[in-house]
Amino acid sequence: MSYNWNWGILLEQSPEGIGSYLYTLWLGLQWTMLVAAGAWILALAVGSVLGVARSLPGRWFSPLATAYVEIFRNIPLLVQLFLWYFVMPELLPRSWGLWVKQLPNAPLYTAILGIGLYMGSRVGEQLRAGIQALPRGQMMAATAIGLTVPQAFRFVILPQAYRIILPPLTSEFLNTIKNTSVALTIGLLELTARARAMQEYSFQVFEAFTAATVLYLLLNIAVTFAMRLIESRVAVPGLGVLKK
Amino acid sequence: MIEIDNVSKWYGDFNVLKHCTTSVTKGEVVVVCGPSGSGKSTLIKTVNGLEEFQEGDIRVDGTALKDKSTNLPKLRSRVGMVFQHFELFPHLKITENLCLGQMKVLGRDRETAMKKATALLERVGLEAHAHKFPGQLSGGQQQRVAIARALCMDPIVMLFDEPTSALDPEMVNEVLDVMVELAREGMTMMVVTHEMGFARKVANRVIFMDRGEIVEDATKDDFFGKPRSERAQQFLSKILTH
Numbered sequence: 001m002s003y004n005w006n007w008g009i010l011l012e013q014s015p016e017g018i019g020s021y022l023y024t025l026w027l028g029l030q031w032t033m034l035v036a037a038g039a040w041i042l043a044l045a046v047g048s049v050l051g052v053a054r055s056l057p058g059r060w061f062s063p064l065a066t067a068y069v070e071i072f073r074n075i076p077l078l079v080q081l082f083l084w085y086f087v088m089p090e091l092l093p094r095s096w097g098l099w100v101k102q103l104p105n106a107p108l109y110t111a112i113l114g115i116g117l118y119m120g121s122r123v124g125e126q127l128r129a130g131i132q133a134l135p136r137g138q139m140m141a142a143t144a145i146g147l148t149v150p151q152a153f154r155f156v157i158l159p160q161a162y163r164i165i166l167p168p169l170t171s172e173f174l175n176t177i178k179n180t181s182v183a184l185t186i187g188l189l190e191l192t193a194r195a196r197a198m199q200e201y202s203f204q205v206f207e208a209f210t211a212a213t214v215l216y217l218l219l220n221i222a223v224t225f226a227m228r229l230i231e232s233r234v235a236v237p238g239l240g241v242l243k244k
Numbered sequence: 245m246i247e248i249d250n251v252s253k254w255y256g257d258f259n260v261l262k263h264c265t266t267s268v269t270k271g272e273v274v275v276v277c278g279p280s281g282s283g284k285s286t287l288i289k290t291v292n293g294l295e296e297f298q299e300g301d302i303r304v305d306g307t308a309l310k311d312k313s314t315n316l317p318k319l320r321s322r323v324g325m326v327f328q329h330f331e332l333f334p335h336l337k338i339t340e341n342l343c344l345g346q347m348k349v350l351g352r353d354r355e356t357a358m359k360k361a362t363a364l365l366e367r368v369g370l371e372a373h374a375h376k377f378p379g380q381l382s383g384g385q386q387q388r389v390a391i392a393r394a395l396c397m398d399p400i401v402m403l404f405d406e407p408t409s410a411l412d413p414e415m416v417n418e419v420l421d422v423m424v425e426l427a428r429e430g431m432t433m434m435v436v437t438h439e440m441g442f443a444r445k446v447a448n449r450v451i452f453m454d455r456g457e458i459v460e461d462a463t464k465d466d467f468f469g470k471p472r473s474e475r476a477q478q479f480l481s482k483i484l485t486h
Binding site for chain 2 (some may be wrong): 143238
């Protein structure tokens, strides 16, 4: 293989005229982080509602939550993003559809929405597993002292369930970050899109994707450490599942 | 105080409770015993609505459980319950376990709740452990905390669902001592237990259940002296031989 390695390319100006290639990658990383943060917050919110709803059997919202989970986790994320970006505006009343299409940063909002709703179904399943892992007596004890069901969830069930699922939640957060790369298909200039642009302008494919890989790795390692810190912060002495 | 009126319950086709009728009057200590699977735990859990039942009704201090307008959380807050596996909230410190219901259900402020919690912890001899988590205590200590947690709500009646059967033998007595003391102070109690020594000491009445039915409902002396049913006689001879 004959390949001209040129790491210096990273510091050369990109033809877009906004700065060096490295700087364009940095811009991409910022978009990646923004989408990941927004999608993760949305996923946690949606997942919490789903996890609780699926843990309360025999009511109308439980099957509804189940339907949500099955739809959102069974359709490829890429397809979902296309549906939100290309199909959804056409299904809306004409004036709404136009408004959506003309939104500044439409790819950003679409990416946050699409990835967040998709990841929400996964977080919901994790939370349901966490709630089911608790002894049935916890809910009984909580209601026996007079707490209402919402209070029992708020003060007794959820604080324990979230602690139990922190390790898998870390994985879901990392998945959210990695899944943001799909947003390049709807024109969002996140990290992967910036690496591809660099490759196309400079033909230095190895340098471009090595740099992107390193940036993804650094970001994910930072998140992993942050989640570990949270895990040890909220660990409860003597609670079996959290023993080191 | 508690009137159980012709209560029947099914799990699918399985008839767990069959026409159970009994009552507990104020200040009375009633022990419920019987072989495992006889429905005694299920019966005691129906009293505060933790288990639903299909037929009959239960009145606690005059409030009917089947009445649609009954506020179940409010009723439960007046009925103390102690579980076989303690069911302390493991993510909360001992004092927080004792304050949660007081603050969220009774609306007491933190200071009042803490005062009550501290007093009750002293009473069960665990004031030194106030700032620990449940997982750092022994089983007997956890069960005493659970009793204190129930007492924090100033209950009008206390339900005990096999409170000592998950404990190591050497811890049984520390829990029974607290319960005996409570009974002697005049607390109305319904206790599912195999501890016949406890029944002899403080019970007014003993209910014997078998296969979902209340087979015997007698005063303590009658029950231990001359149980009427053959099944109760067999049960007693089995558990009293050692």
